Amino acid sequence: MKTMLILGASRGLGLGLAAEYLARGWNVIGTIREGSPGGLPSLADDRLRIETLDITDAGQLAALRTRLAGVVVDLLFVNAAITNGNVPAAEVPTEEFVDVMVTNVLSPMRAVEALAELVPPTGTIAVMSSRQGSITMNTNAGYEVYRASKSALNQLMKSYAVRHASDPRTLLLVNPGHVQTELGGPGAVRTVEEAVPPIVDTIEKRSGEPGLQFVDYENQVVPW
Structure with missing residues (x-):
């Protein structure tokens, strides 16, 4: 049975990913911030381990x-982001x-550096x-x-x-698309429930490919 560790699993895509991997038979270790468990405890699965972490x-x-x-962590997924709203940088x-x-x-x-040793060469x-x-796709600013x-x-x-050029592990930067989360807003085109399965499918398809790829939820390469 494989194990995934997801940092930032209290809500949104992180919570959705934890639920999806549990549904696919994985062990899941999910982190939440102290006092902010979100929906993770509600998954109530004996294959779920909840850890407290402020990243x-x-x-x-x-x-x-x-x-x-x-x-042994077969998949380390770092999911952490905030936004300050739509304000010009100089302001x-x-x-x-x-x-x-x-x-x-x-x-x-820091999380990747600290936890990478848990991930085996096949992870x-x-x-x-x-x-x-x-940068290539920045055509509308904001x-x-x-x-x-x-x-x-x-x-x-x-x-x-580049520093770990001989590392056989798969490294992925994942673009989840426009999703109805706190960051994506209620007007996003897809719900978390719709967005998560394709993300997991993409990760599984890329598994075993060494090196870094920037891909979207449809397994398409995203231009840098």
């Missing part, structure tokens, strides 16, 4: 790594800019990205700091992949 807290990340010592307060970058860029990379490390991180954070995340994952 922006390096100490909590190190503690999670210690608690998971000896666990964003410094603290707000830093908050977005720490949450969306630095913290996911997959996936990080939730966005088409808004694609949400500038969020876009910049996802572009920076893509760049750092590329640097990680």
Whole structure:
């Protein structure tokens, strides 16, 4: 039985992914922030292990790594992002800019570095990205700091992949498309229930391919 570890599983796509992998027979370790369990406990499955983690807290990340010592994680999925709204970058307060970058860029990379040793050579490390991180596909502007954070995340994952060029594991940046989540808004074209199965199918299809790919939920390569 395979095991997936998903960071950020209290709601939205993270919760949907946890539920889908449980439905497909996997063991799931899902993280929530203290005091914010969301819907994860309601899944109530004996194959579900819930851990507490604030991904922006390096100490909590190190503690999670210690608690998971000896666990083999076939899929590590880092799902963490916030947005500051649709504001031109020059108008964003410094603290707000830093908050977005720490949450969306630095913290996911720290998580990958801290937890990668749990993933075997046949495993997959996936990080939730966005088409808004694609410079090529930026044709309508807006949400500038969020876009910049996802572009920076893509760049750092590329640097990680280059630094680990001989690593046989699959590395994925996943664009989930426009989904009805807190980030995507109620006007998004697909619900979480509609969006999640194709994402999981794409991850399964890419499994076993070494190196880094930036792909969408339909398994199409997204231009950088």
